[in-house]
Amino acid sequence: NAGVTQTPKFQVLKTGQSMTLQCAQDMNHNSMYWYRQDPGMGLRLIYYSASEGTTDKGEVPNGYNVSRLNKREFSLRLESAAPSQTSVYFCASNRQGSNQPQHFGDGTRLSIL
Amino acid sequence: AQSVTQPDIHITVSEGASLELRCNYSYGATPYLFWYVQSPGQGLQLLLKYFSGDTLVQGIKGFEAEFKRSQSSFNLRKPSVHWSDAAEYFCAVVSDNYGQNFVFGPGTRLSVLP
Numbered sequence: 755n756a757g758v759t760q761t762p763k764f765q766v767l768k769t770g771q772s773m774t775l776q777c778a779q780d781m782n783h784n785s786m787y788w789y790r791q792d793p794g795m796g797l798r799l800i801y802y803s804a805s806e807g808t809t810d811k812g813e814v815p816n817g818y819n820v821s822r823l824n825k826r827e828f829s830l831r832l833e834s835a836a837p838s839q840t841s842v843y844f845c846a847s848n849r850q851g852s853n854q855p856q857h858f859g860d861g862t863r864l865s866i867l
Numbered sequence: 868a869q870s871v872t873q874p875d876i877h878i879t880v881s882e883g884a885s886l887e888l889r890c891n892y893s894y895g896a897t898p899y900l901f902w903y904v905q906s907p908g909q910g911l912q913l914l915l916k917y918f919s920g921d922t923l924v925q926g927i928k929g930f931e932a933e934f935k936r937s938q939s940s941f942n943l944r945k946p947s948v949h950w951s952d953a954a955e956y957f958c959a960v961v962s963d964n965y966g967q968n969f970v971f972g973p974g975t976r977l978s979v980l981p
Contacts, residue, residue: 796957796971797911797971844910846911853899853918855901855916857913861908861910
């Protein structure tokens with residue numbers, strides 16, 4: 755009963771390095787999301803994918819790119835990491851529809867030095 | 868723009884005491900409202916949700932929330948807090964008809980004294 759799985763759980767990068775955060779869900783959900791969580795700011799939406807083959811910007815997309823690889827997988831890429839991107843990143847998924855709650859992974863804790 | 872406020876950054880209660888966490892939202896249409904809980908090092912878990920109908924909704928772990936349209940509020944309550952309830956709590960509102968944009972409040976951290 756995995757739900758939403760994120761890898762890696764922890765990562766330390768140097769400024770300017772790139773990396774990809776992976777997310778996979780096994781609930782056959784159409785929609786997937788990437789958030790970042792910073793102290794006192796709740797969760798802010800980076801990108802989302804309403805369905806396979808589509809992606810859209812959220813509130814804070816600058817410095818990130820995403821790929822909806824298939825229905826199960828949605829990856830987040832930092833092309834040139836900056837210290838301001840130090841955060842906890844969460845992936846979520848849900849069925850389409852405004853009354854459908856989101857299901858979250860356990861997060862990736864990313865530090866940029 | 869839609870927004871969610873949680874006026875209390877940090878609340879401390881004694882085990883066995885009652886709890887109320889406040890949530891206010893700004894949204895023009897009928898909102899879909901959610902409460903999530905986040906334990907340390909974990910993702911967010913859904914506690915309860917409100918879509919329509921009865922304004923008092925029951926959730927998991929003994930939590931309930933009441934929707935008050937006149938006050939634009941959706942406060943979370945629990946009659947008797949357990950030490951395992953110590954966590955961070957987030958209120959959220961869906962900001963469009965397609966459910967693609969959840970707007971989360973900043974969170975309230977709950978500490979429980981033995």
